[in-house]
Amino acid sequence: MTPTLTILMVLTSHSMVGDTGKHTGVWFEELATPYYEFVDAGAKVEIVSIDGGNVPIDPASLKPAGENPPDVERFLNDTAAMGKIKQSGNVSHVNAGDYDAIFLPGGHGTMWDLPTSTALSHLLSDAWAKGKVLGAVCHGPAGLVNVRDTDGKSVVAGRRVAGFSDSEERAAGLDKAVPFLLETRLRELGAKYERGPDFTSFAVTDGRLVTGQNPQSSQATAHSLLEAIRNNKQ
Template sequence: MSPKVLVVLTSHGEIIDSSGKPIQKTGWYLCPTYTIEPAVNTFTIKPEFAHPYDVLAPKCEIVVASPKGGAAPLDPNSLQPWVKDDSSSANFFNNKKSLWENTAKVSDFLGRADEFDALFYPGGHGPMYDLATDKDSIALINEFWAKGKVVAAVCHGPAAFVNVTLPNGENIMKGKEVSAFSNAEEDAVGMSKYMPFALEDKIKEDGAIFQKASEPWAPTVRVSGKLITGQNPNSAKGVGEAIASALGTF
């Protein structure tokens, strides 16, 4: 029987400013392009769901959920260069829409960790607003962890871990090497002022050993036991490969 992976996407589709006013659409990321000033280069950032999907789908069953179920919002800003620059993203967007347009509710999977081998959270800014505090998601992570399953996330996906307290009273990330979207990267894309918290800072506060590349956008993946994390969208394929390796399929 093939390994089974539960992917959890955000249900949150708007960036909220300090007054509570929505200022732009968000969600999970496909393949954004960021121009980092004052640098002259444009960095093409790789897909956070498409590339891990390409790694895992040939040998794993993929099931997709979100807090609200139904359509999980795809950040419109993440669609810019994929047709030209990334055939994986183009194929994923054109042929796999049912994966994110018909998600099940996270609550439907509580008590069912034995049915799965891994849990994976792609990023995008949405998880900072809902998955960081979603009670069902937090309970789900606890159940998977208690069963010794692989638990993974990339970019802003590790926001889902910041409020996960294990039965011993410690955060799931405490004492583990963890990577996620860094403060420098958040500053570079001009989104720090809109985030409900600084992800890098919160992960450190939770007792993790935060790991990041020597420069923004470089791929970084950390495997700490059954916990797998990646720094940014360029790390997504590596996270997929690390999940596959942990499941014995890579």
């Protein structure tokens, strides 16, 4: 019998876009689509957040009932799944060794609390040292900027990486509001940043590191993460 895959999803706890007065959080589709990609593949999925407790959802990522993408509707009507984000665990209370992979969904909230969380950077650095797979989509790669490998180098340095592009941030009108531009930061860290056209699906795998560019990339990124886990177990 094939052992069950175990995947940890780490979500933002940050709910405001700087001092703009706009609310943010996790982008719901980037949570829901990977979640069901993993669950439907037979994986056990746990969800934690930076602060624990109720996870903020970006209001722009939710429409009235019946008008959302299928996976978002499925998640909203899934009592167990909704319970996981209403009472999420705290990222500081998990052990990297318990999981095959750790996945970071996006949403603008991630730009503030994922890079500044020492608990998250320690968890991801430990996971990488233990040979685990790391994945992130859209703004989720912001959680990788302070992650180090066993040599003390940035985990993205010299590796192929995708993430929300600077031109997409400008198109979203938030390039002046975010703490930094993600594409620019990844390049500064030595990543081999790759991208597709704005707001089209693009995901890249470099060994145990799997990243996607934008919300449209969430399914491709999740699918690639599962492939990377299987390859890593061979």
